Amino acid sequence: MITIKEIASRLGLSTTTVSNVIHGKTREVSAETIERVQRFLEEVEYVPNINARNLAQGQSKIIGVVLKSLEFRRWNNDNILSDPFVSETIGGIEKAVREAGYYMMLYISDDIAEILQHVSIWNVDGLILFCMMDDDADRVAAKYHKPVVCIDTYSSGHSGNFVNVGLDDEEDTYKAVRYLIENGHRRIAFLTDNSVGVDRARFWGYRKALAEAGIEYSDKDFFLLRPGEIKQGEYTEELCTRAHNYTAMFCCSDIYAALMMAELKDRGFEIPGDISVIGFDDNLYSRVCSPRLTTVHQNADEKGRVAAATLIRLVRGEMIETKEIRLKTHLVIRDTVRRIEAPDM
Amino acid sequence: MITIKEIASRLGLSTTTVSNVIHGKTREVSAETIERVQRFLEEVEYVPNINARNLAQGQSKIIGVVLKSLEFRRWNNDNILSDPFVSETIGGIEKAVREAGYYMMLYISDDIAEILQHVSIWNVDGLILFCMMDDDADRVAAKYHKPVVCIDTYSSGHSGNFVNVGLDDEEDTYKAVRYLIENGHRRIAFLTDNSVGVDRARFWGYRKALAEAGIEYSDKDFFLLRPGEIKQGEYTEELCTRAHNYTAMFCCSDIYAALMMAELKDRGFEIPGDISVIGFDDNLYSRVCSPRLTTVHQNADEKGRVAAATLIRLVRGEMIETKEIRLKTHLVIRDTVRRIEAPDM
DNA sequence: TTGTACGCGTTATCAA
DNA sequence: TTGATAACGCGTACAA
Numbered sequence: 001m002i003t004i005k006e007i008a009s010r011l012g013l014s015t016t017t018v019s020n021v022i023h024g025k026t027r028e029v030s031a032e033t034i035e036r037v038q039r040f041l042e043e044v045e046y047v048p049n050i051n052a053r054n055l056a057q058g059q060s061k062i063i064g065v066v067l068k069s070l071e072f073r074r075w076n077n078d079n080i081l082s083d084p085f086v087s088e089t090i091g092g093i094e095k096a097v098r099e100a101g102y103y104m105m106l107y108i109s110d111d112i113a114e115i116l117q118h119v120s121i122w123n124v125d126g127l128i129l130f131c132m133m134d135d136d137a138d139r140v141a142a143k144y145h146k147p148v149v150c151i152d153t154y155s156s157g158h159s160g161n162f163v164n165v166g167l168d169d170e171e172d173t174y175k176a177v178r179y180l181i182e183n184g185h186r187r188i189a190f191l192t193d194n195s196v197g198v199d200r201a202r203f204w205g206y207r208k209a210l211a212e213a214g215i216e217y218s219d220k221d222f223f224l225l226r227p228g229e230i231k232q233g234e235y236t237e238e239l240c241t242r243a244h245n246y247t248a249m250f251c252c253s254d255i256y257a258a259l260m261m262a263e264l265k266d267r268g269f270e271i272p273g274d275i276s277v278i279g280f281d282d283n284l285y286s287r288v289c290s291p292r293l294t295t296v297h298q299n300a301d302e303k304g305r306v307a308a309a310t311l312i313r314l315v316r317g318e319m320i321e322t323k324e325i326r327l328k329t330h331l332v333i334r335d336t337v338r339r340i341e342a343p344d345m
Numbered sequence: 346m347i348t349i350k351e352i353a354s355r356l357g358l359s360t361t362t363v364s365n366v367i368h369g370k371t372r373e374v375s376a377e378t379i380e381r382v383q384r385f386l387e388e389v390e391y392v393p394n395i396n397a398r399n400l401a402q403g404q405s406k407i408i409g410v411v412l413k414s415l416e417f418r419r420w421n422n423d424n425i426l427s428d429p430f431v432s433e434t435i436g437g438i439e440k441a442v443r444e445a446g447y448y449m450m451l452y453i454s455d456d457i458a459e460i461l462q463h464v465s466i467w468n469v470d471g472l473i474l475f476c477m478m479d480d481d482a483d484r485v486a487a488k489y490h491k492p493v494v495c496i497d498t499y500s501s502g503h504s505g506n507f508v509n510v511g512l513d514d515e516e517d518t519y520k521a522v523r524y525l526i527e528n529g530h531r532r533i534a535f536l537t538d539n540s541v542g543v544d545r546a547r548f549w550g551y552r553k554a555l556a557e558a559g560i561e562y563s564d565k566d567f568f569l570l571r572p573g574e575i576k577q578g579e580y581t582e583e584l585c586t587r588a589h590n591y592t593a594m595f596c597c598s599d600i601y602a603a604l605m606m607a608e609l610k611d612r613g614f615e616i617p618g619d620i621s622v623i624g625f626d627d628n629l630y631s632r633v634c635s636p637r638l639t640t641v642h643q644n645a646d647e648k649g650r651v652a653a654a655t656l657i658r659l660v661r662g663e664m665i666e667t668k669e670i671r672l673k674t675h676l677v678i679r680d681t682v683r684r685i686e687a688p689d690m
Numbered sequence: 691t692t693g694t695a696c697g698c699g700t701t702a703t704c705a706a
Numbered sequence: 707t708t709g710a711t712a713a714c715g716c717g718t719a720c721a722a
Contacts, residue, residue: 001465003715014693019717030691047465051399052715055698060396079436079646082629087432091424094453103467106451108439120346120392122448258633265635284427288603288633290610301424348699359709364701375707397699400714 002044011040022048054123063097063311064124065090066115066140067108068132080108084283085253085300086131089151092304093128100312112136116143126315128307129153129162133197137162147314149307154197163314165307165325167298169198172329173205176278176296177250179331181213184340185248185276188215191223191239191260192252199252202280206250223249225256236263243269247340248276254285257293261336272338282332291335298329347389356385367393399468408442408656409469410435411460411485412453413477425453429628430598430645431476434496437649438473445657457481461488471660473652474498474507478542482507492659494652499542508659510652510670512643514543517674518550521623521641522595524676526558529685530593530621533560536568536584536605537597544597547625551595568594570601581608588614592685593621599630599640606634606681617683627677636680643674 004022008015013033020029021037054060067080081087090106097104105122109115119127126147129137134155141148141161148162155164180188190206192199203222210217223239240263243249251257257279261271269275271291279286282297306325314320349367353360358378365374366382399405412425426432435451442449450467454460464472471492474482479500486493486506493507500509525533535551537544548567555562568584585608588594596602602624606616614620616636624631627642651670659665 001468001715004717005715008693015716016694016718017692020692023717028691033691047462049400049468049715050466051396051405051468052698053717055394055396055400055700055714056716056718058698079433079440081426081432081436081439082429082646084427084429084432087426087429087435088424090432091426091453094426094451095424098453103463104451106439106449108436108443117392118448121395123394123396255629255633259629262633262635262637284600284604285630285633288600288607288630290607290635292607301427346699349701350699353709360700361702361710362708365708368701378707394699397714398701400716401699401701403714 001049002046003049004046007037007040007044007046011037013037022046058123060123060125061102062105062122062124063093063102063126063128063308063315064119064122065093065104065106065128065130066119066132067106067130068110068115068136080131083255084285085281088283088300089130089304089307092301093308094304095301096305096308096312100309102312102315112139115140119144126311128311147311149311149314151303151307152198154201160323163310163320163323163325165303165310165327166198167329168326169201170205170208172296172298173202173250173280174209175205176280176331177206177209178212179333180248180250180276180278180337181209181215183276183337186213186215187246187248189221189223189243189246189249190252191225191249191256193225193256195222195224202252220245236260240264240267240269243275246275248278248337250278252280254279254281254283254293254295257295257336258285258289261289261293272336276337278337286332286334289336294334294336295332296329297332298327303327346394347391348394349391352382352385352389352391356382358382367391403468405468405470406447407450407467407469408438408447408471408473408653408660409464409467410438410449410451410473410475411464411477412451412475413455413460413481425476428600429630430626433628433645434475434649434652437646438653439649440646441650441653441657445654447657447660457484460485464489471656473656492656494656494659496648496652497543499546505668508655508665508668508670510648510655510672511543512674513671514546515550515553517641517643518547518595518625519554520550521625521676522551522554523557524678525593525595525621525623525682526554526560528621528682531558531560532591532593534566534568534588534591534594535597536570536594536601538570538601540567540569547597565590581605585609585612585614588620591620593623593682595623597625599624599626599628599638602638602640602681603630603634606638617681621682623682631677631679634681639679639681640677641674642677643672648672 004015004018008018017029018037021034026034094104107118127144129140129150132153137150137153150162150164152166153164190203207217251260257277261277271277279293279295282295286293286295310320349360349363353363363382366379371379439449452463472489474485474493474495477498482495482498495507495509497511498509535548552562596605602622606622616622624638624640627640631638631640655665
């Protein structure tokens with residue numbers, strides 16, 4: 001690895017001049033020198049030592065992406081990246097980070113202290129917090145004195161320490177459930193694996209649609225998938241039995257919808273004949289189902305890109321008007337919701 | 346951020362002593378001093394500046410993970426992480442890297458020069474090349490003079506510049522296709538989206554099983570999914586029409602198997618009544634299908650962990666006996682292959 | 691227009 | 707057992 005000092009001495013120049021040319025601070029260098037230096041730089045394939053650069057400048061060009069795995073246990077708790085929504089979002093982040101000339105460091109941990117240590121060791125320029133619950137995000141953002149952008153974090157009392165990129169989960173779910181109701185459904189189950197953050201908001205959207213239609217809600221309508229049970233196939237028996245009492249089911253993710261459909265079909269359910277299903281995400285799982293899944297479309301890749309782009313603006317010192325960026329969704333109507341002509345009361 | 350220098354001056358010690366305590370070079374420090382320093386370190390929550398450390402030591406503690414997106418175009422070329430096999434493997438890598446006290450930098454690019462520049466800027470200690478074809482991997486490994494581990498790379502003339510972690514794709518596929526043949530199938534299609542690397546090896550396993558059973562192969566038996574067509578739903582019409590001539594189909598991934606099953610069912614095919622299907626990977630897609638997919642199981646998470654662990658051994662200067670680490674697979678028999686009693690000739 | 695010299699935070703050598 | 711001091715490679719006041 002050739003250094004600036006070496007280049008300077010070989011060219012009979014000072015390190016300052018070489019450094020200036022590298023950084024395009026060209027107004028004080030003669031055209032001839034610029035030319036000469038640039039040619040040489042290419043010739044020897046100079047690459048800067050970023051550690052030295054960062055040390056001198058007190059920056060890092062690193063965007064840290066932190067996943068907290070415990071809170072967001074989709075079907076496989078061991079490997080949170082196996083959730084397609086998560087990994088697609090990360091893909092979007094990577095793209096935006098790279099295009100902005102930054103680097104991405106991925107860090108998966110449940111331990112807030114560990115996360116803070118990590119970002120401070122690397123002097124990370126900005127942080128994206130993903131799959132992290134309210135208070136944890138607040139805590140990190142409060143201790144870390146640089147820009148933080150969260151994805152899908154609902155903050156009770158928004159501390160103002162971070163910008164959040166998310167959906168309007170309550171409204172989005174409300175519309176989907178209203179669609180079920182408009183199709184004559186009144187006995188509608190709600191399926192998820194937790195009741196915090198995003199899923200809580202979706203739950204309230206579901207409740208709102210029910211209330212508006214004068215449908216009473218009972219705790220039995222809440223179908224909870226326990227962590228690990230999907231992998232093991234436990235409990236689904238019970239859920240499928242309970243499903244007999246419903247004509248429709250709203251699922252908090254396409255994965256769950258697809259999985260549930262498979263379990264239901266195994267037990268003789270016709271879909272949507274016996275039970276209608278709506279998912280959330282509109283990823284590949286919705287197109288692997290048969291019949292094809294009616295679902296709420298969101299763009300995970302865009303979510304990641306927007307989060308990263310926003311963070312980088314913040315890192316560059318720009319002001320962001322709003323603390324809450326909401327992406328649009330829409331209902332994609334496919335083949336898993338049937339119309340009930342004579343609604344059963 | 347408090348520095349060693351600051352700590353030393355506050356404690357009335359030298360930076361050397363403080364540094365020694367931090368690194369456990371304790372044989373030359375008095376017990377009392379150790380105690381005093383350690384207590385103070387905790388008190389002020391000292392975190393090292395890794396840029397300075399790396400600069401002084403000429404290392405980085407970074408494991409670079411490079412994805413080359415172009416060569417491996419599953420269903421969504423824009424966002425390679427949306428492929429569950431890819432993202433699960435990365436999850437496995439991250440785990441092993443973190444547990445070994447290293448950091449992971451994820452970099453997605455098609456441009457070899459860009460990749461090399463990236464790793465040399467960051468002085469990355471070791472490299473994992475993923476989704477990269479033979480010659481590209483060779484080229485990177487040749488120019489980069491530190492340890493390289495590839496995942497699923499088939500090298501024509503193995504340069505010896507890297508260790509590869511993969512499967513025995515030919516043998517694994519051979520067994521799966523033989524299973525179809527043992528069940529009376531003779532008209533068996535092969536579905537994939539490319540014919541290089543892993544998929545080429547699988548193709549030869551398929552051919553081997555056919556040949557062994559005296560079944561003639563024709564180019565028509567090769568079902569090629571074109572990039573982008575899955576997203577658009579183009580061409581599947583043609584593939585489904587051609588499928589009428591077969592009693593079974595071997596698919597190079599669960600995604601494709603699941604997708605194909607949905608398309609086929611849409612057109613009235615019974616599975617496995619009209620056509621049997623086998624997939625590869627055994628990820629969640631195989632359990633979302635109905636009926637449940639018979640498939641070749643591989644452990645993506647483990648693949649990632651093994652690759653990372655191997656790389657880190659290399660980085661630490663250990664010797665690795667073999668240049669080719671092959672993980673085991675096995676056929677998971679579920680419900681998509683039927684037995685044909687009177688084989689149709 | 692170019693060069694000198696110092697600081698960034700750490701590790702490492704060698705002397706005390 | 708401890709402490710000066712010199713690297714590591716780069717950026718940048720400030721001087722020339």
